[in-house]
Amino acid sequence: MGRITMKDVANKAGVSVATVSNVLNNVNKKTTEETRVKVMSVVDELNYKLDMTARALSSGKSNLVGVFFAKHIIDGKKVPLLKENPFYSEALSGIENRLSEKGYQLLVASIDDKDEALDLIRRRMLDAVVIFGMRSDYLWSTIKKSGVPLVSIDAHNDQASVNVEMDNEYAGYIATKHLIELGHKKIAFCSKYTDVSELIGGRYKGFLRAIKEGNLNVEDCPIVESEINIEGGEDAGRLLLEKYSDITAVFTSADIIAFGIIKYYQANGKSVPDDLSVVGFDNLAACEYIHPGVTTIKQDIYEKGIKAADILVDLAQGIEVEKNYVLPVELIIRESTKKYEK
Amino acid sequence: MGRITMKDVANKAGVSVATVSNVLNNVNKKTTEETRVKVMSVVDELNYKLDMTARALSSGKSNLVGVFFAKHIIDGKKVPLLKENPFYSEALSGIENRLSEKGYQLLVASIDDKDEALDLIRRRMLDAVVIFGMRSDYLWSTIKKSGVPLVSIDAHNDQASVNVEMDNEYAGYIATKHLIELGHKKIAFCSKYTDVSELIGGRYKGFLRAIKEGNLNVEDCPIVESEINIEGGEDAGRLLLEKYSDITAVFTSADIIAFGIIKYYQANGKSVPDDLSVVGFDNLAACEYIHPGVTTIKQDIYEKGIKAADILVDLAQGIEVEKNYVLPVELIIRESTKKYEK
DNA sequence: CTGAAAGCGCTTACAG
DNA sequence: CTGAAAGCGCTTACAG
Numbered sequence: 001m002g003r004i005t006m007k008d009v010a011n012k013a014g015v016s017v018a019t020v021s022n023v024l025n026n027v028n029k030k031t032t033e034e035t036r037v038k039v040m041s042v043v044d045e046l047n048y049k050l051d052m053t054a055r056a057l058s059s060g061k062s063n064l065v066g067v068f069f070a071k072h073i074i075d076g077k078k079v080p081l082l083k084e085n086p087f088y089s090e091a092l093s094g095i096e097n098r099l100s101e102k103g104y105q106l107l108v109a110s111i112d113d114k115d116e117a118l119d120l121i122r123r124r125m126l127d128a129v130v131i132f133g134m135r136s137d138y139l140w141s142t143i144k145k146s147g148v149p150l151v152s153i154d155a156h157n158d159q160a161s162v163n164v165e166m167d168n169e170y171a172g173y174i175a176t177k178h179l180i181e182l183g184h185k186k187i188a189f190c191s192k193y194t195d196v197s198e199l200i201g202g203r204y205k206g207f208l209r210a211i212k213e214g215n216l217n218v219e220d221c222p223i224v225e226s227e228i229n230i231e232g233g234e235d236a237g238r239l240l241l242e243k244y245s246d247i248t249a250v251f252t253s254a255d256i257i258a259f260g261i262i263k264y265y266q267a268n269g270k271s272v273p274d275d276l277s278v279v280g281f282d283n284l285a286a287c288e289y290i291h292p293g294v295t296t297i298k299q300d301i302y303e304k305g306i307k308a309a310d311i312l313v314d315l316a317q318g319i320e321v322e323k324n325y326v327l328p329v330e331l332i333i334r335e336s337t338k339k340y341e342k
Numbered sequence: 343m344g345r346i347t348m349k350d351v352a353n354k355a356g357v358s359v360a361t362v363s364n365v366l367n368n369v370n371k372k373t374t375e376e377t378r379v380k381v382m383s384v385v386d387e388l389n390y391k392l393d394m395t396a397r398a399l400s401s402g403k404s405n406l407v408g409v410f411f412a413k414h415i416i417d418g419k420k421v422p423l424l425k426e427n428p429f430y431s432e433a434l435s436g437i438e439n440r441l442s443e444k445g446y447q448l449l450v451a452s453i454d455d456k457d458e459a460l461d462l463i464r465r466r467m468l469d470a471v472v473i474f475g476m477r478s479d480y481l482w483s484t485i486k487k488s489g490v491p492l493v494s495i496d497a498h499n500d501q502a503s504v505n506v507e508m509d510n511e512y513a514g515y516i517a518t519k520h521l522i523e524l525g526h527k528k529i530a531f532c533s534k535y536t537d538v539s540e541l542i543g544g545r546y547k548g549f550l551r552a553i554k555e556g557n558l559n560v561e562d563c564p565i566v567e568s569e570i571n572i573e574g575g576e577d578a579g580r581l582l583l584e585k586y587s588d589i590t591a592v593f594t595s596a597d598i599i600a601f602g603i604i605k606y607y608q609a610n611g612k613s614v615p616d617d618l619s620v621v622g623f624d625n626l627a628a629c630e631y632i633h634p635g636v637t638t639i640k641q642d643i644y645e646k647g648i649k650a651a652d653i654l655v656d657l658a659q660g661i662e663v664e665k666n667y668v669l670p671v672e673l674i675i676r677e678s679t680k681k682y683e684k
Numbered sequence: 685c686t687g688a689a690a691g692c693g694c695t696t697a698c699a700g
Numbered sequence: 701c702t703g704a705a706a707g708c709g710c711t712t713a714c715a716g
Contacts, residue, residue, distance in 0.1 A: 053465075057395050057396050059694075286631050289572055290628075347708095358688075
């Protein structure tokens with residue numbers, strides 16, 4: 001019998017299509033309670049569902065939010081962030097959850113350049129967009145021209161309507177302070193991109209602040225370079241053992257580096273935390289899988305998604321919001337750190 | 343200046359809107375090469391992009407594929423599969439990648455009951471749907487009424503147009519055979535739901551086949567019950583040490599159980615693989631993070647997404663496809679298994 | 685091969 | 701408060 005349209009509802013209820021539309025959209029504003037009830041009962045009876053596509057075309061609002069993942073270049077190949085980092089699925093889930101509560105759906109896409117993003121925004125009449133991990137100013141300003149609200153996650157950009165971030169400096173501070181409180185005096189910061197990435201740089205700043213506050217000798221607390229993957233961590237482990245043998249604790253900018261260090265130590269008859277205390281960053285699930293469990297910094301990525309969704313909906317509805325949201329971080333203490341005794 | 347429509351293109355090219363539409367859709371079928379070139383040059387010049395919303399409304403094809411994640415009940419709370427298991431983001435990424443190549447976009451939603459799914463299919467005019475992890479026949483048959491092609495991933499269902507699965511029996515077989523070839527005679531199967539889940543049951547069947555083929559004593563190869571999480575694995579580790587001390591190798595139905603067992607052994611001064619060989623299942627990234635690296639069964643989940651996307655597009659375009667796709671599995675040998683010597 | 689016209693299912697001023 | 705009508709930007713028979 002084909003799909004049920006507003007016309008069917010109007011006919012059966014003995015009113016016009018416009019009135020049905022008004023009832024459905026204007027939550028008893030310009031309509032009598034009586035007609036509202038009449039219309040709604042027919043809506044229920046026929047199990048009528050408003051067609052979002054038609055609404056989008058006529059109103060210009062799609063109730064669709066674009067979730068864009070930047071593609072990153074890894075080993076010369078373009079890899080969608082979503083594949084590379086399962087981490088993001090949790091944020092995605094948070095966004096989806098909140099957005100669907102509010103009647104919006106998600107359009108998920110990996111994007112490579114500004115045109116892809118812009119095209120989707122226009123062709124799908126997206127009401128708002130959240131972008132993960134895209135840093136280029138040029139792309140941002142181009143996308144911005146579309147006029148839709150833009151929320152940036154984990155990649156601060158002034159072109160964005162709103163940035164949702166974590167407090168990297170503070171995270172670095174509490175991680176390092178934890179080690180200092182355990183009595184460590186020679187602590188390394190282990191990462192890559194310390195000087196080029198705002199994100200990593202922030203963590204290092206916090207590291208330095210703790211070092212200074214704790215009256216440690218900055219010269220005793222070097223940066224140990226490491227690729228941000230498991231092999232990089234293993235290399236760093238070797239470096240620590242061979243070149244930085246006086247270091248007793250290390251704060252890494254990623255759990256995965258911490259895993260590599262621990263793995264290298266264990267494979268070479270050394271122990272974490274007996275020979276080295278290690279603090280990671282991210283609170284990946286694997287922190288609990290490993291022996292010893294890894295002390296790390298946790299950010300509630302699911303919560304980040306929820307927050308982003310709230311902002312998105314506000315923006316889509318023209319409500320003003322703050323320009324920056326800094327979400328809290330937390331130190332999770334497990335077994336990879338212990339008191340320095342000597 | 344407002345958005346550029348087909349009308350603008352038609353005017354500038356001196357043809358009708360219908361002709362522009364024909365050029366854009368019928369890849370030089372019912373149109374002269376000359377008008378085609380003329381129209382396309384104006385399309386380029388104006389940087390015209392076809393409005394998908396309008397097309398969907400008039401044609402009934404949205405070029406939108408729904409990707410639905412079932413919500414599961416965990417500890418009495420409903421948790422979207424996407425949050426619970428980051429695993430799925432990789433499949434999602436595969437789907438997205440292939441689908442966007444073919445001009446489709448993804449509508450991602452967590453669904454709780456049949457109506458949510460059905461509503462979205464109708465209100466968004468979805469061309470096809472892929473569902474992760476939903477088992478209820480009732481829901482499926484209801485959704486099926488919508489008429490859109492349905493692809494099921496990891497949850498075989500006869501109502502689905504196509505099932506994309508892995509060969510669990512074979513996976514169980516090669517995992518166990520690997521242990522037998524290493525000389526183990528007393529091997530445990532460690533999991534939960536062995537008798538109720540088709541998935542786990544299949545793996546156990548493969549386990550049994552290898553045991554029989556290897557002329558091992560079935561009584562020496564028990565099922566050790568374990569919750570499918572890290573604590574469950576630790577409990578299983580204790581059980582193995584205390585109650586099944588003659589067991590020298592174990593095949594678990596999930597990496598996460600394997601991690602728990604290894605963790606328990608290490609925390610209690612025992613060694614994997616010296617005291618126990620362990621084979622996991624899934625090839626989670628953490629298999630490489632841990633010392634020793636975990637021998638496991640790998641399924642190419644990204645590839646699964648790609649395959650699902652191909653099928654989805656074929657179905658959306660009315661092309662016949664096979665009803666079942668069984669994707670290959672592979673044994674990845676790392677350090678958690680070794681030769682049994684005694 | 686091309687174009688005029690109707691139609692997809694809504695929303696939105698505008699009269700009444 | 702309610703309805704008739706135009707319009708959103710396409711596609712699709714149908715004539716020509």
